[in-house]
């Protein structure tokens with residue numbers, strides 16, 4: 001029996017004596033399936049969910065934050081205030097950088113490296129704008145990690161939101177002024 005391509009679908013079961021045509025249909029189906037899977041994974045994998053492990057993997061492996069930009073008005077090592085420590089660097093992804101006015105675009109991510117008085121890296125804090133995650137407080141996902149990647153505070157911590165909330169008119173962002 002010859003399989004007609006339109007009726008063939010993606011049958012994975014076939015007779016031992018399948019024709020060349022059948023083999024081609026099956027091979028074609030499998031290739032299409034593979035391409036579809038790769039594309040879906042690539043698209044879905046583009047931005048992480050609001051999850052400490054996924055976000056950490058994203059900023060270290062998928063899109064290393066050290067290759068991102070600084071805000072134009074806050075470049076390189078800067079002096080900081082409590083509670084984050086005396087020195088810091090703030091890295092921003094393209095979506096944040098391209099956000100001319102608050103609120104920033106969904107998918108914006110801000111990563112802050114927090115340094116000790118001796119300028120040793122101690123803590124990494126993250127703000128990530130996720131649609132529908134926490135609408136009443138700017139839809140920010142918050143995370144604080146040790147340098148070994150241990151998540152110390154994650155999600156919607158009252159502390160982070162309470163203090164950054166004094167800057168809600170600037171979409172909770174402290175170091176950069178949207179003009």
Ligand code: HEC
Nearest residue numbers: 080081084125126127142143144153159160163173174175
């Ligand atoms: C008591 C106030 C306060 C609390 C609590 C606080 N922050 Fe901040 N945050 C600041 C200040 C002030 C800055 C500006 C940079 C600096 O001085 O270190 C800042 C900057 C940041 C930035 C850089 C982006 C920006 O807003 O400029 C991130 C990311 C950040 N904080 C994350 C967090 C996370 C995550 C938490 C909770 C675990 C948190 N912050 C808790 C005051 C606070």
